[in-house]
Amino acid sequence: xxxxxxxxxxxxxxxxxxxxxxxxxxxxxxxxxxxxxxxxxxxxxxxxxxxxxxxxxxxxxxxxxxxxxxxxxxxxxxxxxxxxxxxxxxxxxxxxxxxxxxxxxxxxxxxxxxxxxxxxxxxxxxxxxxxxxxxxxxxxxxxxxxxxxxxxxxxxxxxxxxxxxxxxxxxxxxxxxxxxxxxxxxxxxxxxxxxxxxxxxxxxxxxxxxxxxxxxxxxxxxxxxxxxxxxxxxxxxxxxxxxxxxxxxxxxxxxxxxxxxxxxxxxxxxxxxxxxxxxxxxxxxxxxxxxxxxxxxxxxxxxxxxxxxxxxxxxxxxxxxxxxxxxxxxxxxxxxxxxxxxxxxxxxxxxxxxxxxxxxxxxxxxxxxxxxxxxxxxxxxxxxxxxxxxxxxxxxxxxxxxxxxxxxxxxxxxxxxxxxxxxxxxxxxxxxx
Amino acid sequence: xxxxxxxxxxxxxxxxxxxxxxxxxxxxxxxxxxxxxxxxxxxxxxxxxxxxxxxxxxxxxxxxxxxxxxxxxxxxxxxxxxxxxxxxxxxxxxxxxxxxxxxxxxxxxxxxxxxxxxxxxxxxxxxxxxxxxxxxxxxxxxxxxxxxxxxxxxxxxxxxxxxxxxxxxxxxxxxxxxxxxxxxxxxxxxxxxxxxxxxxxxxxxxxxxxxxxxxxxxxxxxxxxxxxxxxxxxxxxxxxxxxxxxxxxxxxxxxxxxxxxxxxxxxxxxxxxxxxxxxxxxxxxxxxxxxxxxxxxxxxxxxxxxxxxxxxxxxxxxxxxxxxxxxxxxxxxxxxxxxxxxxxxxxxxxxxxxxxxxxxxxx
Numbered sequence: 001x002x003x004x005x006x007x008x009x010x011x012x013x014x015x016x017x018x019x020x021x022x023x024x025x026x027x028x029x030x031x032x033x034x035x036x037x038x039x040x041x042x043x044x045x046x047x048x049x050x051x052x053x054x055x056x057x058x059x060x061x062x063x064x065x066x067x068x069x070x071x072x073x074x075x076x077x078x079x080x081x082x083x084x085x086x087x088x089x090x091x092x093x094x095x096x097x098x099x100x101x102x103x104x105x106x107x108x109x110x111x112x113x114x115x116x117x118x119x120x121x122x123x124x125x126x127x128x129x130x131x132x133x134x135x136x137x138x139x140x141x142x143x144x145x146x147x148x149x150x151x152x153x154x155x156x157x158x159x160x161x162x163x164x165x166x167x168x169x170x171x172x173x174x175x176x177x178x179x180x181x182x183x184x185x186x187x188x189x190x191x192x193x194x195x196x197x198x199x200x201x202x203x204x205x206x207x208x209x210x211x212x213x214x215x216x217x218x219x220x221x222x223x224x225x226x227x228x229x230x231x232x233x234x235x236x237x238x239x240x241x242x243x244x245x246x247x248x249x250x251x252x253x254x255x256x257x258x259x260x261x262x263x264x265x266x267x268x269x270x271x272x273x274x275x276x277x278x279x280x281x282x283x284x285x286x287x288x289x290x291x292x293x294x295x296x297x298x299x300x301x302x303x304x305x306x307x308x309x310x311x312x313x314x315x316x317x318x319x320x321x322x323x324x325x326x327x328x329x330x331x332x333x334x335x336x337x338x339x340x341x342x343x344x345x346x347x348x349x350x351x352x353x354x355x356x357x358x359x360x361x362x363x364x365x366x367x368x369x370x371x372x373x374x375x376x377x378x379x380x381x382x383x384x385x386x387x388x389x390x391x392x393x394x395x396x397x398x399x400x401x402x403x404x405x406x407x408x409x410x411x412x413x414x415x416x417x418x419x420x421x422x423x424x425x426x427x428x429x430x431x432x433x
Numbered sequence: 434x435x436x437x438x439x440x441x442x443x444x445x446x447x448x449x450x451x452x453x454x455x456x457x458x459x460x461x462x463x464x465x466x467x468x469x470x471x472x473x474x475x476x477x478x479x480x481x482x483x484x485x486x487x488x489x490x491x492x493x494x495x496x497x498x499x500x501x502x503x504x505x506x507x508x509x510x511x512x513x514x515x516x517x518x519x520x521x522x523x524x525x526x527x528x529x530x531x532x533x534x535x536x537x538x539x540x541x542x543x544x545x546x547x548x549x550x551x552x553x554x555x556x557x558x559x560x561x562x563x564x565x566x567x568x569x570x571x572x573x574x575x576x577x578x579x580x581x582x583x584x585x586x587x588x589x590x591x592x593x594x595x596x597x598x599x600x601x602x603x604x605x606x607x608x609x610x611x612x613x614x615x616x617x618x619x620x621x622x623x624x625x626x627x628x629x630x631x632x633x634x635x636x637x638x639x640x641x642x643x644x645x646x647x648x649x650x651x652x653x654x655x656x657x658x659x660x661x662x663x664x665x666x667x668x669x670x671x672x673x674x675x676x677x678x679x680x681x682x683x684x685x686x687x688x689x690x691x692x693x694x695x696x697x698x699x700x701x702x703x704x705x706x707x708x709x710x711x712x713x714x715x716x717x718x719x720x721x722x723x724x725x726x727x728x729x730x731x732x733x734x735x736x737x738x739x740x741x742x743x744x745x746x747x748x749x750x751x752x753x754x755x756x757x758x759x760x761x762x763x764x765x766x767x768x769x770x771x772x773x774x775x776x777x778x779x780x781x782x783x784x785x786x787x788x789x790x791x792x793x794x795x796x
Contacts, residue, residue, distance in 0.1 A: 234650035235610075242525075264686045265650040268496040314498040314727045315711035 062332040063307050063319045064098075067272060068105040070309075074116030074213060074247035081215075081241045083270040084250035087263070091278035092303035094325060096126075098276065099252040101330045103132075103217055104139045106248075110149050110215075111141060117247030119206030119214040121199050123153045125223035129183035144181050151202040152183040155195070159227070161187035192224070192232040196239050203245065213247035216240050221253045221266060230262055237269050271310045276303045279322060301325050305332065457583045458515035459486070459639050459676075464739040469517075469639055469678045470585035472507030475763035477585055479751070480735050481744055484678045484702060486639060487631070488736040489669050491700035492682040494646065498708030500728040500753060501682040503761055505643050507588055508680050510535045512641040513598040514586055520605045520625045520642045522618055524649040528606040531645075535594040538586035539760075589759045609644070613653040615664040618644075622668060622679075629676040640677035647683040658692040665699050701736035706753070720752070721767045728753040730763055 067084060075081040086102070088095030103122070109115035124132060129152040133143050136150075143150055158164055164187055184202060189195060203214040218224070224233045240249050255263045255275070267273050279302045280295050302324045309317040322333050460468045460482060468483030471490075477483045484490055494501045512519045513535070521528055605625065612618055622642060629640045647661070654660055665681075672679050685693040685705075697703055707729040709716065717723040730751045735744040751763040 229656065231650055231653055231655040234655070238651045261687060261689055264496070268650060268684055268687055308497070309711075310497050310708075311711055313711075314500055314708060316497045316708045317711040 062334060063274075063305065063321045064101065064105075064323075064332045066309075066319075067274060067307060068102060068109070070272060071102070071106055071215070071248040071250060072109045072115040074215075080271075081243075081246040081248050082272065083237070083241050083248070084272045084274060085266050085270040086250065086252045086274050086276075087255045088252075088276040088303075089254065089256040091299055092276040093300065094276050094303045094323060095252050095254065097325050097330050098274065098305070098323065099217075099219075099250075100135055102250060104136065104141065106215060106217075106250075107136060107141050107150065108139070111145070115215075115247070116213055117215040118149065118210070118212035119203060120150045120217060121153060121203045121206070121214060122150065122217045123155060123195070123199055123219060124183075125155045125159075125189075125219045127219065128156050129154050129179040133179045133182070144178055148182075148206055148208075150182055151206055152179070153186055153195070153199055153202060154183045155186045155189045155223075158185060158187055159189040189224075190227045192228045192236050196236045199240065200243060200245075207245070213245045215247045216249045218249070218251035221251050222257050225258070225262070230265060234265055234269060237266075241269070272307060274305065274307045276305055276323070279304045304335075456636055456638060458511075458517055459636065460584045466739050467636065467639075467676070468584075469641070470511050470515075471504070472509075472511035472585065472588060473504070473761055473763065474585045474587065475751070476504075476730075479732060479746065479763065480702065483585070484680075485736050485738050486636075486676050486678060487673050488678060488701035488738060489665075489672060489699065490678065490680040490702040490704065490736075491697065492680065493697070493703070493705035494682050494684045495705075495707045495728075496684055496686055498706065498728055500706035500708070500730070502645070503590075503753070504704070504706070504730075505645055505680060505682060506535050506590075507761060508641065509643050510538070510588055510594055510598075511586060513594065513603060514538050515583075516603070517638065518603050518605075518625070518628065518640045520607070520622065520640070521645070522607040522609050522621075522643070523645040524608065524610045524652050526608055526610060528608055532599050532604065532606070533593060535599075536588040536590045537592040537594045539589045587760055590755065590761060591759050609647070609649075609654075610652050614657065614660050615654050619664055619667065623671060626671050626675040626677055631674050631676050636676045638676070640675070642672075642677060642679040644679065644681040647681050648688060649684070650687060655687075658688065662692065662695055662699070665696060669699060669701075697733070700734060701738065703732075703734035705731045705733060707731065719769060721769045722752070722754065722764070725754045725756075726752045727755060729766075 070082055071084060084102070086095055086098050088098075103120075106115065106117075107120060110117060110120055122132060132152060136143055184198070186195060186198060199216060203216070206214050218237075221233065224236070237249065237251070240246055251266075253263070253266055278299050280298060302322065304320065305323040306318065306320040309319070311317055320335060322335050324331055324333070458469065460470070462468050462482040462485075466482075467486040468477075469486060470477055470483045471480070492501045492504055509519055509521065509532075521531070523531060525531070605621070607618065607621055609615075609618055625640065625642065629636075629638065648655060668679060683696065685697070688696065709726060709728055713723075720726070730753050732746060732749050732751075735746070737743055748765050750766055752766055754762050754764060756762045
């Protein structure tokens with residue numbers, strides 16, 4: 001994850017002289033938000049502070065809604081855009097459905113004007129633009145409305161430019177009329193830098209003259225990795241995230257097609273990781289029997305959906321839900337979370353607190369220690385064989401006797417009753433060096 | 434243990450070194466080592482004085498939390514405040530932007546977090562019957578505090594560093610994104626370290642190098658693991674013969690395990706930061722101060738260059754907290770008071786596992 005901010009420090013913004021105006025300049029992604037959460041309690045500084053949105057989540061919403069909300073709210077000034085990875089595997093192959101759901105949600109927010117981004121650039125590798133247009137139309141989202149809000153970078157129809165070379169001047173893609181209006185063909189997907197700049201160009205095109213930001217959706221990172229190396233794909237993603245005008249980025253990933261190291265790269269680069277796992281515990285993966293078959297069939301309809309949010313204060317929030325695909329669409333339902341199981345494994349042996357709090361220190365200061373009264377300048381009282389202190393001790397003994405005599409005739413004379421009441425029984429006590 | 438002697442030093446912890454080092458910001462320690470401060474006074478204490486000059490400090494990042502940035506920032510600010518030149522390399526296209534986030538030191542007028550250690554030493558009350566013969570023999574740690582100010586400052590994370598520290602030739606920045614075989618970074622480090630070549634005489638100045646997110650995935654050298662290792666090896670050899678400290682952070686989960694292990698072995702001081710789960714009820718029950726914690730710091734290795742005696746730490750994991758939302762402090766993990774009913778949650782990792790049963794055999 002690129003924690004650094006590639007933005008130039010904007011010098012002019014802090015002319016007001018508030019030293020803390022400098023805070024918002026050239027600040028790294030999460031650093032800025034550290035300071036935001038810190039500054040929440042200082043309104044006198046006169047700065048406009050954004051509340052950490054994830055903090056104010058009502059608990060009743062599902063996780064999917066919270067993801068979509070995070071994408072909708074987008075990036076703060078001087079920060080990298082939030083990035084979502086949707087991960088699935090063969091055991092829970094519902095990744096594309098979740099991706100389509102998030103896409104549709106974000107699109108509806110964009111159309112309704114509720115989101116920070118005013119447009120969406122979809123980089124399509126696994127499906128044609130017409131497929132997406134139909135998908136969005138099914139959910140009531142018109143692609144060719146009056147305002148341009150979506151652009152599709154078509155890396156599916158002719159990724160290497162072969163069709164173009166073969167057919168010459170003829171029509172390359174068989175996109176429908178609707179789709180061709182919003183899609184742009186990319187003929188050389190191996191050049192990731194070019195792809196990135198093309199995507200950004202499409203985004204700027206969406207904005208037109210106005211201000212605002214736009215979002216990116218990448219259909220499948222696995223496809224990108226077929227054409228280019230890990231670091232170029234990672235570069236594309238970090239460039240998209242760190243672009244000034246990017247509002248949010250999200251992508252789909254099939255984790256079992258990648259090595260662990262590579263999958264870790266995409267976890268590193270995202271701020272939210274949504275993974276789909278099989279809802280049914282895998283018993284014996286290879287044997288397919290009649291019972292297993294019906295269970296594995298269920299994997300095509302249900303899955304466990306868990307999300308790790310990397311919060312701005314550096315903590316990680318884990319949430320878990322169940323997702324199921326019905327004929328009517330996709331639904332998310334919450335399960336009882338057994339959160340916190342990772343906590344215990346993190347910690348080593350934990351000690352008890354040996355420090356003192358303020359109150360405890362004050363209390364400790366009040367305690368009178370046994371020999372303390374001796375060094376205070378008062379005459380040092382040492383028993384030296386004379387019963388000069390006998391009066392005092394007799395008094396003490398007397399009260400003891402008094403108490404005892406009421407009950408019976410137990411007279412107790414301490415062997416060492418000539419000692420001072422609160423000194424140790426130290427035979428060296430009479431030493432006077 | 435309390436032998437009656439007239440020397441005050443039997444009770445004092447840090448014997449102040451008689452030879453004051455010529456250079457501010459460099460402290461001398463046992464065995465002739467010289468230390469630079471990490472910028473976090475708690476970390477200096479844990480490591481036994483600071484980062485030794487000529488050592489490589491490696492911080493293992495957690496992909497889920499940016500706490501390594503806090504360590505880097507304090508390190509860099511400390512160097513700039515003490516006028517020590519700094520070279521900063523990061524995978525961003527424009528690393529200079531990061532300099533805007535460096536914290537500024539707290540001036541003495543502002544309230545500082547209490548120096549807990551000296552408080553306790555001053556207030557150490559001994560109930561000792563021979564005390565009356567010797568009067569008050571208190572270790573005087575006041576002079577040490579003044580020295581410490583020149584070595585390690587408290588940083589206020591809310592305030593950015595003043596511009597005067599950032600200007601001038603003191604700070605060099607470099608982007609590591611495009612270097613395909615790290616040659617450029619290597620050359621830059623070599624020229625930077627030439628200024629601090631170590632001779633037998635007095636040291637003239639000390640320098641700091643901070644390399645952030647080494648092996649970030651967007652860098653071109655990301656896959657070339659052997660190049661990475663040979664770079665680190667030659668960096669180590671360069672730094673051994675110079676008066677500087679290099680701090681380097683890398684994400685271990687992105688390297689293959691064997692290379693990650695090799696890189697960790699090359700470190701003189703190895704730290705790692707970890708994220709903690711949010712709103713975790715078990716952790717909240719287990720630890721005190723869970724609400725203030727933002728992460729965990731573990732110390733895996735402490736540099737011991739001039740000696741064969743290792744440092745054995747009482748605790749290797751510390752919690753990172755922001756005190757008063759300004760100051761970075763590291764604290765030992767403290768277990769929350771356990772009530773009798775819930776003693777089972779962590780009992781298995783304690784010394785005796787029988788206690789987890791409880792039941793009818795409560796003694």
